[in-house]
Amino acid sequence: MKELQYLNKYFIKYKFQFLLGILITVAAQIFSLFAPELIRESIQSIEKFFKQDNVPAEVIKTQLINNMWLIIATTLIAGVLTFLMRQTLIVMSRHIEFDLKNEIFRHYERLSQNFYKRNRTGDLMNRISEDVNKVRQYVGPAIMYSLNTIVRFVVVITHMLIISKELTLYTLLPLPVLAFSIFKISTEINRRSTLYQQNLSKLSTFTQEMFSGIRVIKAYALEKQKQDDFTTLSRDSVAKNMSLARVNALFGPLMILLIGISNLVVVYVGGMMYVNGSIDSLGVIAQFILYINMLTWPVASLGWISSMVQEAEASQARINEFLKTDPEIKNTAETHTAVLGHIEFDHVTFTYEDTNITALKNISFKVKKGETLAILGRTGSGKSTVLSLISRLYDAEEGAVLIDGEDVRKVNLNDLRNSIGFVPQDAFLFSDTIKNNIKFGNEEATDAEVTEAAKKAAVHDNITAFNKQYETILGERGITLSGGQKQRVSIARALIKDAPVLLLDDCLSAVDTETEEAILNNLLEFCRDKTTIIVSHRVSSAKNADRIIILDEGEIIQQGTHNQLVNEAGYYKELYLKQLSEKELL
Structure with missing residues (x-):
């Protein structure tokens, strides 16, 4: 249960509810002991009536009626306390579920872009929903029934030992077999539960991708193929779930068998002890049978509890895997930083970890506050990477990105991103x-x-x-x-x-030239006092910029104003003439 130790901080947080739940559980079990005791006394009273003629029937009748009302009263009190126990511990588990989901969600928000490239959405969703639900079963029902079982065992077995040590020892003989069986079955449950949860993540990921890409599936008439793929995954999921269910199904019959054996032992051994005078009343045998049946649910629930704990262990291990993942981009500045908008790239080199592609190679440029910079280049030349580095979605591996003369890594991350208007x-x-x-x-x-x-x-x-x-x-x-x-x-x-900084990442590619012109004219006035960087494939989006840089394979190959670049042989002039001719054709 080492993975579940992560949850101890929540038990500390809700320690008052937890301790109150324990006290109520103990009280409920104490009151549940009165019924077997009163039944033993009632049977002894009836035995005395038949053995001693001088005991008036009215006295026996009164005693039996009193015992009956006491049994009803103590049973009702035990029932009310059990209800309060559930209200206390189950409500506590819902609070822990709420806190854990929020902690996971906050951590998801802090994790870097590379994390989301490595992990699929369906798996992320499964861990914050299905896995957290499994963990809640541990902090709620599993803990509650464990406490209930432990307290009932201690209270009932202590009472049994006081009445008859010999009969108690015979009654509890099946328990070592039970303990060994639970250990073996629990180990198998843990293994199969992990496999099932992993498969469930695959299924969630597949369905999420299919729903998101339904237009593509319909356009290519892939419904039948995807249905077959889903059926294959579903069958695998069913097989793993059934494999887990078969192991879980062993618990119930095994518990009932062992409880039945204990009842037979009580009847036989108790009967022999009554015959030879070791116990003085048949009421003791009846009391022991009631005690054994009081232990039936706790013993039977051991399997269920063990199953929940093992499944929760597997789920918490999956949750901890992500919670232990440190974000690559961290906020290193606790104090607030005022961002004005002066941006500088100082010999910046950046390589994407997942593809090992060097997107930027030793590039340098400056954009003063209130200026507009346009970045053009072929697909994959590193244009979008520049914007990602400014907003610290990634950090440069060499060189530095500076904001107002300060390394962007030393600027308060929240203030930095709040000062940027970004259009992806x-x-x-x-x-x-x-x-x-x-x-x-x-x-x-x-x-x-x-x-x-x-x-x-x-x-x-x-x-x-x-x-x-x-x-x-x-x-x-x-x-x-x-x-x-x-x-x-x-x-x-x-x-x-x-915001003082506006980053536009090829955000006019899907609009017509007339609409593009209208938007750009509106932006001229709006961006007059803002630092604006426009990434585009169109000269029309860049021509009004204070400066234009051309990227090719991560390097700056041209830079200057529109007028300078159209009069200079190179990529920009070629692009300008090509797009000009296309516009004339339209």
Whole structure:
């Protein structure tokens, strides 16, 4: 259970509820002992009536009625205490589940881009849902029934030993067999549970990818193939689950068999002891049978508890694997940093760890506050990498990225990212209203500010054409909108943030040239006092920039203004003439 030791901090946090649950459990078990004791006394009273003629029947009747009411009262009290025990410990487990999910989610948010490249979404979701649920079963029902079992065993067996040590020892003979069986079966459950959870992650990942890419599947008529793939994964999942269920199924019959053997031992040994006078009443045998049956559920639950603990151990190991992963990008500055917008790359080299591709090779440039820099180049030349390094999605392996003369790694990470309005190449929108998607850049923005940002992004007219306008609910990843509309809503989201730095990563690729021109004209006034970096494949997006740099295979091969570059032989002039001729053809 070393992996589950991670949860000890939560037991400390909720120690008062935990201790209260233990006290209530002890009280409930003490009250449950009264019924067997009262039944023994009742049987002894009846035996005395038949053995001694001088005991009045009314006295026996009164005693039996009193015992009956006492049994009802103590059973009700034990029931109420059991209810309170469940309320205390199960509610505590829900609080721990809440805290653990939030801790995992916060950790997910802190982890770097490379982590998300290495791990699939379905697996991440499975660990924060299915695995946490398995862990909750441990901190809730498993702990509760374990306490219940331990306390009942201690209380009941202590009482049995007081009555008759010999009969107790005979009764408990099957327990070593039970302990060994639980150990062997639990080990197998742990192994099979781990395999099942791993397969469940694969299944979750597959379905998540299929739902996200349903348009591609339909376009290529791959429904049958993907259905077959899903069926194969499902059958594998069923096989592993059934394998786990078969082992779990051994517990119940095994427990019942051992309890049955104990009852037979009590009847036989107890009967022989009554015959030879070692015990003085048949009520003792009845009391022992009741005690054995009181132990039936705790003993039977040992298998269930063991199964839950083993499954929780396997799940917590998967959770700990991610929780122990340190984010590569860390906030090293505790004090707040004011970001003005002066950006400098000083001999920066960067290689992607997952592909080993060197995206940038010893590049240097400066962008002053309020200036606009355009970056052009072929696909894979390193343009987007420049923006990723500025916002510290990655850190440079050589050289330094400087913000206002300070190494970006020494700047407060939250302040840095709050000072950047970023429009990614692949516009991502949430399954929410258009208004809320725009307000994602500034949650305090008014409706008027949302409308103004949409107008600047040239998407206001498209939005007002919808039935619910700004209250239109978007599908997953913004599937309701066209590619150009998604890009423009994403631009509006960055504009409403009104940050001192604006990064635009080829975010006009899906809009027509007329709309592009309108957006760029709006940005001219908006970006007058902001540091703006535009990544693009179009000369039209770059021509108004204060400076343009051309990247090729991670190196700067040209830089200057639009007028300088169009008069200079090279990539920019070729691109300009090509796009100019295409525009004339249109």
